[in-house]
Amino acid sequence: MKLDKNELWAGTFHGRHDGAPAQVTATLDDTRPEPYACICTCGATRSFPTADAVFDTAWRHTHPTRLERLQSWATRLLRPRTAR
Numbered sequence: 615m616k617l618d619k620n621e622l623w624a625g626t627f628h629g630r631h632d633g634a635p636a637q638v639t640a641t642l643d644d645t646r647p648e649p650y651a652c653i654c655t656c657g658a659t660r661s662f663p664t665a666d667a668v669f670d671t672a673w674r675h676t677h678p679t680r681l682e683r684l685q686s687w688a689t690r691l692l693r694p695r696t697a698r
Contacts, residue, residue: 622641622642627672637654640668641653
């Protein structure tokens with residue numbers, strides 16, 4: 615993942631979610647209203663006003679608890695299937 619010129623790298627977390635490998639990069643950008651952000655290779659993005667929750671959120675995204683994995687599995691199982 616390539617950072618913009620005004621972003622600073624704050625950390626990278628490697629793990630899995632939804633059965634696929636994932637990488638979350640935490641960044642700092644003073645030009646944004648919420649300067650701290652987490653960006654995942656799956657496309658998920660979150661921003662934060664302070665650094666308090668950035669690392670916990672990034673870690674939890676790539677290392678979900680058993681309950682979170684069960685909820686994700688149930689959501690995929692109960693999702694309506696589209697006709698092909």
